[in-house]
Amino acid sequence: MDNKRLFTTKFFNVTTVFALFLLFISVNVKATVMQDTLEKAETDTAKAAAHGEKELDISDVILHHIADSHEWHFWGEGAHKVAIPLPVILITKGGVATFLASKHEADEEGKEIFTEKGTELINYEGKYYYPGPKNADGTYFTLDENKIPVNDKPLDMSITKNVLALFISVALLLIIFGTVAKGYRKRVGKAPKGLQAVLEPFIVFVRDDIARPQLGHKYKKFLPYLLTLFFFVWINNLLGLIPIFPGGANLTGNIAVTLMLALGTFILTTVNANTSYWKHVFNTPGVPWWLKLPIPLMPVVEFIGVLARPIALMIRLFANITAGHILILALLSLIVILKAVTVSLFSIPFVIFISLIELLVGFLQAFIFTILSALFIGLAVQDDHH
Amino acid sequence: MVVLSINPLVNPDPGLFIWSAIAFIILLIVLRKMAWAPITEALAERENFIEDSLSKAEAAKQEMASLISENDALLKQTRAERDQILAEARKVKEQMIIDAKEIAQKEGARMIELARVEINNQKAIAMADVKNQVATLSLQIAEKVLRKQFEDQQKQDELVSQLLKEVKL
Structure with a gap:
């Protein structure tokens, strides 16, 4: 060469x-910090799960900040949230479903099935999946070893952040x-x-x-x-x-x-x-x-x-x-x-x-x-x- | 996709991929036509212009220099020519003076010669005149003398006899 x-x-x-x-x-510097953050994320979630606490998970916050989202978040959480909801465009089995992200954001744990264009969908952590069989805890998805749902999902062509x-x-x-x-x-x-x-x-x-x-x-x-x-x-x-x-x-x-x-x-x-x-x-x-x-x-x-x-x-x-x-x-x-x-x-x-x-x-x-x-x-x- | 699904961060989202591809291609096409073409053209044009101007300035400088040297050469040549002309004129003048002198000398000599000849002629004429005069006078004197001498007969006889004596046969 x-x-x-x-x-x-x-x-x-x-x-x-x-x-x-x-x-x-x-x-x-970055490599070590990133690794630490990711490791910490795992241990923290493990800890939180073990203690059953609802502590603020910093790693989640950080990863949430750098990840894509269906809304443009400014500040606040829950009822005090100030954010611009963005249009969701899903190419589903039943056709192209379009709605504002705020329409189906009440449940992000995959426990509620909603229907758009005649297609049943669930929302898990801001992502849309086809529901699977209902689990004992009321959810409609199964996670793989990396904590990612194995459910099929529609092609998400949303105007995300x-x-x-x-x-x-x-x-x-x-x-x-x-x-x-x-x-x-x-x-x-x-x-x-x-x-x-x-x-x-x-x-x-x-x-x-x-x-x-x-x-x-x-x-x-x-x-x-x-x-x-x-x-x-x-x-x-x-x-x-x-x-x-x-x-x-x-x-x-x-x-x-x-x-x-x-x-x-x-x-x-x-x-x-x-x-x-x-x-x-x-x-x-x-x-x-x-x-x-x-x-x-x-x-x-x-x-x-x-x-x-x-x-x-x-x-x-x-x-x-x-x-x-x-x-x-x-x-x-x-x-x-x-x-x-x-x-x-x-x-x-x-x-x-x-x-x-x-x-x-x-x-x-x-x-x-x-x-x-x-x-x-x-x-x-x-x-x-x- | 098992390897890539370790973390959602390194799991490329197909929707974003498609949108970004579309956006980037549109951006590329539009910018290429609307911005890059005129900008690069204008930049190249301006660079060419600057380069051109610089080379032109250089050429002008060189031309100037050559003009100056040409002028110098011309001036030098003119000066040399002037000097030559002056020298020639001087030479001609001198020659003329020399020639004039020569001619004057010759003429003078000739005139002197002529004068001499004339004088000689006049002298000869005068001499001849004088001789004639002298001869006439001498004859007249001789006549008178002879007349006086031969007034008396005896003297005549004496002379004859003397003459006769002188003549030796």
Whole structure:
């Protein structure tokens, strides 16, 4: 693999050290915190179940915050809840069922069956399933070993919190770059101004430091994709850091979204790959023949590599953003866990510090996702050097 | 999906996946047409313009320099030509002076020669005149002398006899 171009870029040399340093720190911290949180969640629920108490489960709260939801929650619980209920769209056996989430949110324990479009449904922890046989405790579902219902469920095409956040970010991007494009049309050949001046360096950055070094003279074909990718990831990373309404959804920290983005890069790579790329995968030049025949060791390794790249892309963005959110929430939750307001003296500065780091990580992850996408596409379309 | 269902966090939700795919594709298509195309075009145009202007400025600078050096060369050439012309003029002047002198000398010499010849001629004429005059006068004197001498017969005889004596046969 020819990774040389990545490291010969002037920009990359300067940033690499810094980026790797930050990545190292943040990933280390986040990984441990995330693991702790998840472990704690299990032990806490176990404890709570054992003691029969109704203690506030911080892990649940955190996971609930970063997970998708059928409502946009502001504050309060139960009767004092302030939230925007979002439309639910279920493609059920009986047809497309649409209703507001608030209509069937009284029971989230799967104990009540309701009917929409002639189809019986239950609500378990904000997700909709087809009811199974009634259990002794009045529920209509059975859990597997991971505490997830095994019941069949309709295809949930709801406008959830994340979907709404997605639409908002798309609308924002369209408005922002519509304005920027208008600026270019209005001031032909003149110096940029306003929003145009703010974003031009980033557009040029994507073009000159991401697309051109990785893709060479073929960069023009992929530049729209890379630009869209970069700004989509970046704006959603930033929106995710805003705690109130238009932001706060953990979109780029949702595996479905990162899967979609990684799949986009994978499809572009595969569709545009030239013969030299496939030759490298299935018949790597410069490798002893006994690594290919009779056991195709190298081809298998290379093929795993082809699949691992988009998977790594997917996991990296998801883990970094989710971990950042968990970290901030965990630090804030310390106040509640330790039941002492004085903890905020320690928590709040740390939250601010981590938020600032997250601002950087938001940009960095957008950059990394985009440059790796460009690198993978570049590997697939580059001219044969052998 | 058993592996992925360990935690709901790593369980991709098909609804969100489909929505995000649709949204992203629409975003890509719209932005490509509405924003990226005009922006990248404008950027490239402006960069070309700047590059063009820079190269033009460079060319103008070079042209200026060449013009200056050309001017210098022209000036030098003109100066050299002027010097040459002046030198030539000086030479011509000197030659003319020399020539004039020569001609004047020659003419003078010729005129002197002519004058000399004329003088000689005049002298000769005058001499001849004087000779004639002298001869006439001498004859007249001689006549008178002779007349006086030969007034007396005796003297005539004496002379004849003397002459006769002188003549030796």
